[in-house]
Amino acid sequence: MILSESDLNALTITLKLAGLSTLILLLIGTPLAWWLARTRWKFKFMLESIIALPLVLPPTVLGFYLLVALGANGPLGGLMSWLGGQPLAFTFSGLVIGSVFYSMPFVVQPLQHAFTAIGPRPLEVAATLRASPLDRFFTVAVPLARSGFLTAAVLGFAHTVGEFGVVLMIGGNIPGETQVLSIAIYDHVEALEYGHAHWLSGGLLLLSFLMLVTVYGLNRRFTGSQP
Amino acid sequence: MTLVARFHIEKGDFVLNVNLHLPGKGITAIFGPSGCGKTTLLRAIAGLEPCKEGFLTVGDSVWQQGRRSVPTHQRPLGYVFQEASLFAHLSVQGNLEYGLKRVPSQERKIALNQAVELLGIGPLLQRRADQLSGGERQRVAIARALAVSPRVLLMDEPLSALDLSRKQEIMPYLESLHDELDIPVLYVTHSPDEVARLADQMVLLDAGRVTATGDTTEILTRLDLPLAHDDEAGALITAQVTAHDDHYQLTYLDFTGGRFTIPRKPLQIGQTVRLRVAARDISLTLQQQSGTSILNVFPATIEQIIPEGDSQVMVRLLAGDTPILSRVTRKSAALLELQSGKSVYAQVKSVALLA
Numbered sequence: 001m002i003l004s005e006s007d008l009n010a011l012t013i014t015l016k017l018a019g020l021s022t023l024i025l026l027l028i029g030t031p032l033a034w035w036l037a038r039t040r041w042k043f044k045f046m047l048e049s050i051i052a053l054p055l056v057l058p059p060t061v062l063g064f065y066l067l068v069a070l071g072a073n074g075p076l077g078g079l080m081s082w083l084g085g086q087p088l089a090f091t092f093s094g095l096v097i098g099s100v101f102y103s104m105p106f107v108v109q110p111l112q113h114a115f116t117a118i119g120p121r122p123l124e125v126a127a128t129l130r131a132s133p134l135d136r137f138f139t140v141a142v143p144l145a146r147s148g149f150l151t152a153a154v155l156g157f158a159h160t161v162g163e164f165g166v167v168l169m170i171g172g173n174i175p176g177e178t179q180v181l182s183i184a185i186y187d188h189v190e191a192l193e194y195g196h197a198h199w200l201s202g203g204l205l206l207l208s209f210l211m212l213v214t215v216y217g218l219n220r221r222f223t224g225s226q227p
Numbered sequence: 228m229t230l231v232a233r234f235h236i237e238k239g240d241f242v243l244n245v246n247l248h249l250p251g252k253g254i255t256a257i258f259g260p261s262g263c264g265k266t267t268l269l270r271a272i273a274g275l276e277p278c279k280e281g282f283l284t285v286g287d288s289v290w291q292q293g294r295r296s297v298p299t300h301q302r303p304l305g306y307v308f309q310e311a312s313l314f315a316h317l318s319v320q321g322n323l324e325y326g327l328k329r330v331p332s333q334e335r336k337i338a339l340n341q342a343v344e345l346l347g348i349g350p351l352l353q354r355r356a357d358q359l360s361g362g363e364r365q366r367v368a369i370a371r372a373l374a375v376s377p378r379v380l381l382m383d384e385p386l387s388a389l390d391l392s393r394k395q396e397i398m399p400y401l402e403s404l405h406d407e408l409d410i411p412v413l414y415v416t417h418s419p420d421e422v423a424r425l426a427d428q429m430v431l432l433d434a435g436r437v438t439a440t441g442d443t444t445e446i447l448t449r450l451d452l453p454l455a456h457d458d459e460a461g462a463l464i465t466a467q468v469t470a471h472d473d474h475y476q477l478t479y480l481d482f483t484g485g486r487f488t489i490p491r492k493p494l495q496i497g498q499t500v501r502l503r504v505a506a507r508d509i510s511l512t513l514q515q516q517s518g519t520s521i522l523n524v525f526p527a528t529i530e531q532i533i534p535e536g537d538s539q540v541m542v543r544l545l546a547g548d549t550p551i552l553s554r555v556t557r558k559s560a561a562l563l564e565l566q567s568g569k570s571v572y573a574q575v576k577s578v579a580l581l582a
Contacts, residue, residue: 121310129372
């Protein structure tokens with residue numbers, strides 16, 4: 001057996017975390033990106049800057065503030081306690097919340113660019129063909145922005161798989177619960193288990209490469225079909 | 228059915244201020260130079276242009292009253308944009324059905340295959356938009372707009388993005404639209420040729436204001452309007468095919484001022500056609516000439532004369548009740564003592580059959 005049980009656990013948690021975070025990000029990010037692409041609100045740039053923050057902020061900084069917020073005395077953790085639940089720090093749910101913030105720009109930005117690139121014309125055409133605003137969104141905007149959705153989903157997923165600092169700060173390193181692959185690799189290296197580290201690192205390298213190949217390959221096909 | 232439109236729209240420095248009553252039949256050209264507000268007006272009628280203050284009724288339905296406005300998708304209209312703007316993610320068939328599917332079946336008056344046939348796009352149905360030529364794309368866009376059985380069809384310079392041969396490819400389809408559909412069409416254009424070929428009525432726009440409205444035959448020949456001073460100025464004459472001459476291979480066309488003789492054309496007896504006669508192709512004589520090769524000579528009465536540059540004058544005449552234009556030199560006008568009310572003969576050197 002090449003992978004130990006705790007490695008397999010880390011793999012499962014990583015995929016679950018990345019999948020769930022990507023799903024939540026697509027659900028939040030799609031309306032947000034749509035609104036950002038269409039609004040003429042003059043403070044739009046402020047919101048765009050906030051969304052882009054994780055691109056430049058050290059993950060430990062983001063992780064630190066999330067830890068404070070999610071802890072028993074923080075606003076989110078406190079809210080959870082008040083509702084009768086557990087504080088979110090050092091839980092899988094806490095990791096999902098952290099990942100959503102951390103990977104937000106990787107989902108929102110491709111979607112916003114894709115929606116902007118469509119321009120107003122196809123939506124106007126749809127309006128003259130009797131389509132209501134919601135109808136237009138689902139039958140014109142979403143299909144025309146499909147390459148943006150693909151990019152957003154893959155980048156959001158891959159970026160979440162690769163997160164380290166944020167997870168370390170708010171997830172702790174609880175095997176079977178919050179230990180993800182990137183941290184498992186770190187632990188192996190610390191313990192001088194280079195063989196294990198190689199297997200996990202090589203796997204992640206291959207996975208990341210395959211995901212990017214999918215995005216770039218499909219995007220070329222999609223853009224090839226635009227007149 | 229009539230279309231009543233009152234709009235006041237401000238866009239930066241530009242102000243569109245119109246008050247229009249348009250007949251609900253035939254093709255009405257909205258004509259004017261670039262930037263005069265033609266497209267803005269059409270977009271306002273479609274509800275695509277934000278418009279704080281306006282009034283718009285089509286037939287007995289109110290589309291806008293003050294600030295209250297029916298959203299575009301609830302207005303039974305068809306819109307053809309300057310660029311075809313087909314949906315790239317759908318086939319031609321998918322594009323055609325997009326609007327059709329959203330129209331309740333009891334409101335469908337135009338069958339899909341009727342629109343397909345009218346525009347001659349049957350062989351293209353399974354193609355994708357990027358596999359079509361510019362002309363084909365625009366034909367699909369027109370069919371797509373017709374397939375929603377619109378109460379009014381709005382066309383925004385549908386030919387301007389096409390080269391000359393593509394224009395000639397589409398023109399016959401637009402002409403058949405005119406002949407076969409009972410849908411009023413508002414047609415934005417800056418091309419006098421398209422106006423002469425297609426329009427029954429005209430709205431002239433300049434700098435956001437309506438400068439004239441009326442029948443095309445009238446507007447094209449009104450000396451107080453710029454169209455009558457264009458280099459290509461001339462009259463539009465509606466005539467009926469009355470007979471063919473087998474011996475000389477000619478076709479005779481009657482209009483209120485007389486009979487045109489043209490080289491034989493494959494036209495049906497009784498068919499109505501449009502003729503265009505350029506002002507520079509009409510010369511005037513005081514007596515009917517006997518020894519002349521010109522066959523198309525009509526008695527006419529001078530209505531108005533105005534100077535055209537330093538050396539020419541533009542003469543507006545009535546042949547029967549059909550207005551025609553003649554551009555002659557100032558010297559000729561003086562020698563013949565041309566003045567309004569005078570009876571003359573108009574010799575037509577060449578005539579163009581439009582449709």
